[in-house]
Amino acid sequence: MKDDIIKALQSVDDPELGVDIYTLGLIYDIQVSDTGDIYIKMTHTTPLCPFGNEITKKIKEALYQYTHPKSLKIEITFDPPWKPPKKLREMLGM
Numbered sequence: 001m002k003d004d005i006i007k008a009l010q011s012v013d014d015p016e017l018g019v020d021i022y023t024l025g026l027i028y029d030i031q032v033s034d035t036g037d038i039y040i041k042m043t044h045t046t047p048l049c050p051f052g053n054e055i056t057k058k059i060k061e062a063l064y065q066y067t068h069p070k071s072l073k074i075e076i077t078f079d080p081p082w083k084p085p086k087k088l089r090e091m092l093g094m
Helices: 002-010 052-066 086-091
Strands: 027-032 037-042 071-076
Touching: 002 027, 002 037, 002 052, 037 052, 052 071
Parallel strands: 037 071
Antiparallel strands: 027 037
16 A cells, blocks of 8 residues: 555645655655554645645545545654755756
8 A cells, every 4th residue: 555655645746846745755754554544744845835735635635546545644744854855856966
């Protein structure tokens, strides 16, 4: 099921950057219970991200489409603050 969750997350792009949220490194933790409950711990590129609610809505839609969880909890955190992962910096030529 975790592979399906990752595929779902990879289908959600950050509207400003045009890169999926999984590749961006916005997902800090994925947990799946034996009964099919999904917990996602994630962040946004900035605490004042104007697309935060839109991204969260798209994540929920994608996860229900790809995985049909019994329940879904998405926790937003800014600890630690987001930093582009090395792979992304290389993709962007940074």
